[in-house]
Amino acid sequence: MLPFFGQEKVSVDANGRVKLCPRFLADFKDSGGWDIVLFSLPEGGVAIYPEKTFLRMRRSELDEAEKSGGSVLQRRRLRFSGAMTQSEKISNQGRITIPHFMREDCGLAPNSDVVMVGIQIGIEIWSSERWSGELDKMRRHSNEKGEREMASDLMDPRRE
Amino acid sequence: MLPFFGQEKVSVDANGRVKLCPRFLADFKDSGGWDIVLFSLPEGGVAIYPEKTFLRMRRSELDEAEKSGGSVLQRRRLRFSGAMTQSEKISNQGRITIPHFMREDCGLAPNSDVVMVGIQIGIEIWSSERWSGELDKMRRHSNEKGEREMASDLMDPRRE
DNA sequence: GACTTAAATGGAGTAGAATGGATTAACGAA
DNA sequence: TTCGTTAATCCATTCTACTCCATTTAAGTC
Numbered sequence: 504m505l506p507f508f509g510q511e512k513v514s515v516d517a518n519g520r521v522k523l524c525p526r527f528l529a530d531f532k533d534s535g536g537w538d539i540v541l542f543s544l545p546e547g548g549v550a551i552y553p554e555k556t557f558l559r560m561r562r563s564e565l566d567e568a569e570k571s572g573g574s575v576l577q578r579r580r581l582r583f584s585g586a587m588t589q590s591e592k593i594s595n596q597g598r599i600t601i602p603h604f605m606r607e608d609c610g611l612a613p614n615s616d617v618v619m620v621g622i623q624i625g626i627e628i629w630s631s632e633r634w635s636g637e638l639d640k641m642r643r644h645s646n647e648k649g650e651r652e653m654a655s656d657l658m659d660p661r662r663e
Numbered sequence: 664m665l666p667f668f669g670q671e672k673v674s675v676d677a678n679g680r681v682k683l684c685p686r687f688l689a690d691f692k693d694s695g696g697w698d699i700v701l702f703s704l705p706e707g708g709v710a711i712y713p714e715k716t717f718l719r720m721r722r723s724e725l726d727e728a729e730k731s732g733g734s735v736l737q738r739r740r741l742r743f744s745g746a747m748t749q750s751e752k753i754s755n756q757g758r759i760t761i762p763h764f765m766r767e768d769c770g771l772a773p774n775s776d777v778v779m780v781g782i783q784i785g786i787e788i789w790s791s792e793r794w795s796g797e798l799d800k801m802r803r804h805s806n807e808k809g810e811r812e813m814a815s816d817l818m819d820p821r822r823e
Numbered sequence: 824g825a826c827t828t829a830a831a832t833g834g835a836g837t838a839g840a841a842t843g844g845a846t847t848a849a850c851g852a853a
Numbered sequence: 854t855t856c857g858t859t860a861a862t863c864c865a866t867t868c869t870a871c872t873c874c875a876t877t878t879a880a881g882t883c
Contacts, residue, residue: 678831678832754832758833
């Protein structure tokens with residue numbers, strides 16, 4: 504079974520928690536357990552990675568930081584990835600509590616409908632409205648790219 | 664669990680003290696105890712590091728300074744970081760008193776709302792207004808970068 | 824040097840929210 | 854139809870944040 508694929512509609516409960524569907528729950532279990540990392544995406548959703556995956560992704564960033572703590576640029580990097588990230592644990596009942604600041608940033612209010620999207624290395628949570636916006640954007644981009652590829656193919660008879 | 668991540672809204676009490684949220688408190692405990700170092704950042708907030716972390720960051724600077732203590736530049740550096748830095752202790756109730764000059768420099772008035780930001784090696788305290796300014800800056804940058812990536816993907820049919 | 828006043832510090836109590844668990848209802852499969 | 858699994862609601866316990874108060878410390882004045 505391919506891990507972290509597909510979509511699910513779920514809803515945020517009154518206390519700002521979401522319940523994982525059994526499939527994603529199993530995927531997390533296979534990827535190292537209940538320790539996860541949430542990341543507030545600039546494009547509008549929350550990404551959830553297994554902790555192991557996250558650590559692999561940002562290896563070595565820290566060592567550098569402690570050496571050059573005096574640099575403003577280095578501090579900015581630490582500040583922004585630190586601010587947008589939070590580690591969590593999947594509860595015994597398969598629930599994840601979304602941190603307050605992410606609820607606000609990403610429109611994931613209590614009692615609202617959201618979409619869980621498998622992204623192969625983890626999942627993402629989007630508010631329903633923002634998700635359809637994002638889908639539109641990706642479809643338009645993909646169509647546009649297709650058009651351009653066709654046009655470019657016409658221009659160059661030798662290709663392919 | 665990863666230490667010093669995420670954001671929290673807190674408020675400065677009438678006497679210029681802030682209370683750490685339980686998460687950050689635990690992070691400090693794990694990083695060596697209640698001894699901390701405050702540093703007034705030139706970009707507008709107050710950084711709080713565990714003492715051990717701070718010492719590690721400053722070690723090289725100190726060694727250098729003791730070798731060339733006669734240099735004017737070196738004295739200036741020491742003077743500046745000395746002036747902007749103060750060591751403190753987290754109280755039994757998890758509170759930190761912000762030194763007067765930092766309150767003024769960073770807009771952290773008594774009874775005002777502030778944000779505590781995890782920066783992976785410690786935390787930072789920002790006044791709410793300044794923090795949202797900083798966030799805006801980052802979001803605009805990130806959006807701009809995203810747009811350019813999409814545009815560049817359209818321009819080059821071979822990519823991906 | 825002593826007294827008065829102000830400020831800082833440490834602590835406790837309470838209202839509210841978050842957390843974890845349990846129960847019940849609904850859906851799907853055998 | 855029945856059993857098993859999943860989802861949603863509800864409740865109780867725990868924890869946390871906020872406010873208020875008491876004690877100590879410092880500073881200024883007579």
